[in-house]
Amino acid sequence: MTDRRREKLLQVPRWPTRDEAMRSLLFSPIQVGPLQVRERTWVPAMVPWRATEDGFVTPEVLDWYERFARGQPGVIVLEATGIRDIASGPLLRVGHDRYVPGLGKLTETVRRASNGRTKVLIQIIDFLSIRRRPTKEKFFGQYLVVDHDYRRRMAELLGEPQWIDANEATFRARLLALTEGQIESLLSERDLESYRFGFRERVTDVHQPHIRTLPDVLPKLFAEAARRSIEAGFDGVELHYAHAYTMASFLSALNCRNDGYGGERENRVRLPLEVLRAVRQVVRSQVALGIRFLGDEVIASGNRIEDAVYFGLEFAKAGIDYLSISKGGKFEDAKQPKVGAAAYPYTGESGRECMPTTSMGPPGPFGRNVPLAAAIRRTLREAGYSTPVITSGGICSFWQAEEILRRGDADIVASARQSLADPDWFRKMRLGLGHEIRRCLFTNYCEGLDQAHRPVTCQLWDRLDAGGEGADIPRTIDGRRYLAPPWQPPAAAEPSV
Numbered sequence: 001m002t003d004r005r006r007e008k009l010l011q012v013p014r015w016p017t018r019d020e021a022m023r024s025l026l027f028s029p030i031q032v033g034p035l036q037v038r039e040r041t042w043v044p045a046m047v048p049w050r051a052t053e054d055g056f057v058t059p060e061v062l063d064w065y066e067r068f069a070r071g072q073p074g075v076i077v078l079e080a081t082g083i084r085d086i087a088s089g090p091l092l093r094v095g096h097d098r099y100v101p102g103l104g105k106l107t108e109t110v111r112r113a114s115n116g117r118t119k120v121l122i123q124i125i126d127f128l129s130i131r132r133r134p135t136k137e138k139f140f141g142q143y144l145v146v147d148h149d150y151r152r153r154m155a156e157l158l159g160e161p162q163w164i165d166a167n168e169a170t171f172r173a174r175l176l177a178l179t180e181g182q183i184e185s186l187l188s189e190r191d192l193e194s195y196r197f198g199f200r201e202r203v204t205d206v207h208q209p210h211i212r213t214l215p216d217v218l219p220k221l222f223a224e225a226a227r228r229s230i231e232a233g234f235d236g237v238e239l240h241y242a243h244a245y246t247m248a249s250f251l252s253a254l255n256c257r258n259d260g261y262g263g264e265r266e267n268r269v270r271l272p273l274e275v276l277r278a279v280r281q282v283v284r285s286q287v288a289l290g291i292r293f294l295g296d297e298v299i300a301s302g303n304r305i306e307d308a309v310y311f312g313l314e315f316a317k318a319g320i321d322y323l324s325i326s327k328g329g330k331f332e333d334a335k336q337p338k339v340g341a342a343a344y345p346y347t348g349e350s351g352r353e354c355m356p357t358t359s360m361g362p363p364g365p366f367g368r369n370v371p372l373a374a375a376i377r378r379t380l381r382e383a384g385y386s387t388p389v390i391t392s393g394g395i396c397s398f399w400q401a402e403e404i405l406r407r408g409d410a411d412i413v414a415s416a417r418q419s420l421a422d423p424d425w426f427r428k429m430r431l432g433l434g435h436e437i438r439r440c441l442f443t444n445y446c447e448g449l450d451q452a453h454r455p456v457t458c459q460l461w462d463r464l465d466a467g468g469e470g471a472d473i474p475r476t477i478d479g480r481r482y483l484a485p486p487w488q489p490p491a492a493a494e495p496s497v
Contacts, residue, residue, distance in 0.1 A: 005358070005441045008442075009396070010397055012398075012439075015397075015432075016399075016434060017432045018430070018431055021429055021431075025040065026401050026429075027039045027040070027041070027430050030074075031388075032075075033321030034286065034287065034288060035235055035287075035288045035321075037075055037119055037412075039426070039430070041073040041074045041426040042075045042390055043068050043076045043415065044077050044292075044390075044415075045078060045240075046416050047091060048079065048455060049090050049453055049455050050064055051091055053087075055090075055091060056099065056102050057102030057105060057106050062105060062109050063483060065078070065106055065109060065120075066109050066110070067113075067483055068110075068419065068423045069111075069113035069114040069118050070486070071422075071423040072115070072118055072427045072430075073114075073419070073426045074117075075118065075120075076119075078106070078122040079091070079123065080123050080125040080245075081093060081094045081122055082094070082126070083095050083124050083225040088127075094228050094229060094232075100228050100231050100232050101232075103233075107232055107233035108233065120234055122232075122234045123238040123292065124222060124225045124226065124229065124239060124240060125245055126222070126240075127244075127246055128200070128246055129199075130198060130331075132198050132340055132341055132342045133336070133338065133343070134195070134198065135340075136195075139194070140175040140176050141172055141176070143199070144191060144195075151165075151166070152164060154171070157185055158182075183195065197336055197337065197343045198342055200331060203246060204257055204262065206257060206258075214246070215261050219271075222239065222275045223275075223278040224282075226279045226289075230282070230283060236288030236290060237279060237283060237287060237288070237289055238292055239275065239289070239292070240292055241272055242292045242293050243328075243329035243330065244330050244345035247271070247275065248294060250271045251268050251269060251272060251294075251303065251307075252297060252302060252303055253268075253297070253303050254301060269310075276318050288321045289320060289321050290324060291315055291322075291324065292325075292326060293312075293315075293324075293325070293326070294308060294325075294328070295327050295369065295372025295373065295376065296308065296328065296372055298328035298330070298353045298354075299328075299330045299333050299349075299350050302332070305376075309375055312376040312389075316380050317385075321388075322387060322388040323376065323388070323389050324389075324392070324414065325369065325372050325376060325392070326369070326392065327353050328349070328351060328354035330348070332348075333348030333349055334346075334348050346447060346450075356368045356394055357442050357443055365393065366394040367393065367395060369391065369393035370391050370393065370409050371409075372391075373409060374391075374407075374410065377389040377408065381408075389412075390412040391404060392414035392416065394417075394442065395418065396440055396442075417440045417444075418439070418440040420457070420458045421458045422437050422439070422460075424487045425437045431493045431494065433493060436487075440458070443459070445458070446458055461483065
């Protein structure tokens, strides 16, 4: 039976011969800060949901990165790894020295599995608190702060003045009896959002001391995380300034802090630059230091490419070793979660642009975000900076990647979903075995697993016949999903040197 999903994929009339691959820009070396990277192939950070609940490396985490390393890309970036020593579920952490040994095993695993061909970087991240969407009973019974203003508004809404002086238990019981329309009229915009989506902290909540003091706290936290990363043997550190998280929120045009860290662009970039400088003092020139940030927030009143160009130039002036460009992935336009679930920043338009699928209009997912990286790179070159720029988003063929590099739209191409579909695809192209590549369908099956906080894998490997091709394939820790099976090229295909 014909798989009609494949009809929507980028057409690849043929794959390169080994000789064509060896003469290409894609498989040529590039200098990234102090690193000599063997080829311009890059596996960006992906969260696989395989760490312990305490944030430690597990055998399943090691298996995940070993599998990508066997594909021998130029660089693998470790998943977003938390800089704080706080509970955050099965996501890796680097917020305490006790995490260093496990991370050290991971870097050793990548080097061994790739035969030393692959550099391994760590992406470090800070994020603020977000709660699950509450039940109506929990929100009005526990979470909503009942103050005089709400008492007055309730009395006006219902035309019943007794609610101004009613005892709290009686008042809360009446709140539970309100219709959804009445609730919308009563609640403030922020409380209504917390009721419908779950409470979410913002960098603009400066009435909260721990939010107000973020500019004092974050540079040291990032710097300490970078120190531990060096001790664990990483070749580089990537600062996560993208999507829905703390540092991206400081860069955002929605950041209206009035303490010198919000408002105009030069104020919004202030803390990100302070973090960069603090980390640089720690890493010096020992390892590469990069930033992943957004070329477009894709939300109302958010940053656009003009803002990203400005930020990229400021980062280059500050001496960053590379810039990795993403797009969207924000909470502001996320879909309403079910009761008991948390909002997920990849469900609205900004999320679709972050991880575009074949269901989107032209050009579909294929190189959709490349123009953002191209604009940033062009500005850097015009200003005299040679900072490497990395692009990503639907890159899935040799000729597509090579054209991006030859046009000067980027210096390196990154591929997450195609690498998940076939962790060996870069290596297969390099060896002239492109016809063996398993192509990503760009349906975001993997993203659905991520949203559900389940171990991530590709749909191409998830339903193999356990008695056939999948007999010896390791599974995820829950036993329900396969990892990609091993692949070994024919002996004649692998160069002797």
